[in-house]
Amino acid sequence: MTYITKPRLHHPTLTANKVGYTRRDYEGRISTLCAGCGHDSISAAIIQACWELDIAPHRVAKLSGIGCSSKTPDYFLGASHGFNTVHGRMPSALTGANLANRDLLYLGVSGDGDSASIGLGQFANAMRRGVRMAYIVENNGVYGLTKGQFSATADRGSKSKKGVINSDSPIDLVGIALQLGATYVARSFSGDKEQLVPLIKGAMEHGGAAFIDIISPCVTFNNHSGSTKSYDYVREHNEAVSRIDFISSRDEITAMYAPGEVVEVQQHDGSMLRLRKLRADYDPTDRYGAMSYMQAHQARGEIVTGLLYVDPVATDLHTSLNTSDHALNAMGVAQLCPGSKALDIINRALR
């Protein structure tokens, strides 16, 4: 039950990060999801990523829509403010929150029903605008809370637990994000924490709209044979383009790689994404290359994972709007109100 608080006993050997928090400080309430749910692994990866990034938990705002995935922000970063909005509309609420205070980090958590079905329009427009956020879709191809209906990311021909074959084409959120201008686009698998944690770290530190589609099997309603979002299916078809190491701007770079083996991408804040290439022909800074690579490989039934595209000098909506460097929500009457003298001049012009 979500109102049960986790015991806050800290193991004395737990190590604190540079801002003085242990990993336990990034946890939330006890999850109420099914045992073995992929979403819980993602929550654990978010906790790990934020701890490793030395982010003070209260400087993150976590927003979500409605559904199993959207419940998860209650299960991590308990010291952060969270906002469980309405179904499919997290992107707009996050956009407004971000405009109000650009000093926080914004984590949007959504699901495939929330982002691809009811919320496709808001997903698409948030990507277009370049809202600075880490937008995570916990994608299981199924409606869990209402017990097993297909969502819009379910593959054509995949089978539901009740035996129904899906006849609709799937929506590929990664393809849409690439097309609409997201500046950090990745796909991962909840069962691959080694890949997932650095991807989340890169997204949290990214300067624009970062999107990660994480295939996260639903153990209860979509983990059977005939499903293309089951643990077994994803493991068999996972084709990673690279292995990513995230190096914060504060870390010293020590590891050495042979030339040609790695691609290094420095983000706006100085942090470094080091991609160990698993595919010689893959260039993660080529948006159109990424799109055609994805399409070619998906057509062969492969699930391409890893950091698919990154624009290291990404800008965001605040840049487009030329908003103040200071948070709008902290401005008072002195900064915002033109005052009575200005009003007298307006009055005069209206006579």
Place this chain on the structure above:
Amino acid sequence: MKPIESINDFVIKFANVNGSGSASANELFAKAILRMGVPVSPRNIFPSNIQGMPTWYEARVCEDGYAGRRGGVDMMVAMNPQTWDADLAEIEPGGYLFYDSTRPLPPSKFRSDVNVIAVPLTEITNAVYTDPRQRQLFKNIIYVGALSVLLDVDADVFEKLFAEQYKGKERLLESNIRALHMGRDYVKQNLKAPLGIRVKRSDQVGDKIFVDGNSAIGLGMVFGGATVAAWYPITPSTSVPEAFQKYCEKFRVDPVTRQHNFAIVQAEDELASIGMVVGAGWNGARAFTATSGPGISLMTEFIGLSYFAEIPVTIVNVQRGGPSTGMPTRTQQSDLISCAYASHGDTKHVLLFPQDPHECFEHAAAALDLADRLQAPIFVMTDLDIGMNQRLCKPFTWDDARDYDRGKVMTAEELEAGKDFGRYKDVDGDGIPWRTLPGTHPTKGSFFTRGTTRDPYARYSERGPDYIYNMERLLRKFKTAADLVPQPVLRNAPKKTSYGVIYFGSTTPAMHEALDVLEADGVHIDALRLCAFPFPESVNQFIAAHEKVFVVEQNRDAQMRSMLVNELDVNPAQLVRVLHYDGTPITARFITRAIRDIVQPAAAVPLRQKEAA
């Protein structure tokens, strides 16, 4: 046939084709009359179209200052052949028809009881201008010039207005003055002027300003401290965010960095607009959206979230004719119930009813304060009549000592000092809980905002007692709101009477005129202007003090009356409907007739005869 004789009291209507540039010429005409010290209230009557359809501009010149639509037309400026027959028919007997006589019209196209003023506008224009666009624009100025002589408006008033408008653009200034005099000269040389209806210099304008309600709201939002606006274009509200943008660019750009102390997003739809505003309000910025009825329908789910999760949001609803797409360019007050009770479940929302642009400014700023204070959606309920028409009203004022009321926001210091924080706990007895903003304190004061039920400490709970506590507290908060909103304005009749009338918003000027007319007739009525919902106790007292109370509103279903019955448990038989909902602004004539029919049924006199007297 006796021509209408009237100084400083007449209605002139311009029948134009939209997209022909007539709007600015007509506005110039109205402003010139104001500069003569005579009040004028113009109304645009326009189609949901950009070019080629009929459009009208109806200006009521009235020294007594009545700003409501009068009804009837004393002079028609018939510039649109498409609508000729209907325009001609609308003129009062003894009235005037002004038309472009370049092409002859058969006698069947005229009325024997109407004075015809023929000016060959096209001929005059084409003799001087060759460029088609210039011909069109200057023809408008030429007819304004011709009218100015006919109605005895001084040329220097126009010249001054042109000088203000075209400051630094000498070429435009000169060419406009020239066109004006082309019209003036023709009338002076060929026609008898001035007419029986005319303008005489007066001093009834004073320091009043001439502005539309949507601009006033945009300005009020700047003064009130809104920093985030998200919107989706919809008539008749579009000019609200546009005005906000304009004033922000003037007043909210940092002089050194050139950075903006505001953020405006044109969203993909109304769902996203309200979502952004809710997100910004949750995060502590003052945020608003502006829309009209169909937009409210789309926003309804988020409005419910804002009510239940208690997030400050300001929503401007510039109402138009509904339902569905309805009459997009006509006026109504027909979204009262859809706003007051927006969303599923038990909800009630605060509505403000500005009467004119002056109050649009005031209510915009007040709504932002109320939203923060009450942590709830606040609706500013204006309509097309106030929103898109310029109205003569009191000048805007602002007290420089005024600070924004940010409501109950717990600070990091208070949390650090160990102050108990229960996000949905009523600690002050007014139903309003305390909130914290994201990022306030490293370990204290965080909570999970949601649309699901919760206990006073914001923990998920479906327990009955927790739910009841919350819902009762929300009711208590709504009761508190009744004391915080702008209070009703009472206007007592000089004699004790058992009749009362309740009205609000854009009905006000027509209502006041009707009250004067009735008063002069010996019909006494006490009047109460509602400025907001929920209703304070004074509304209950007003109704209780009268046997019959007319409720005057601009919708079919008597929505305000339903709300009064619903909220105050008054006897429905006591509340008499006076409903005007054809999409045109309500008139004093309409109200007077409706009330008189009930108060003096035996003494009924044919209206036209009565009013001509």
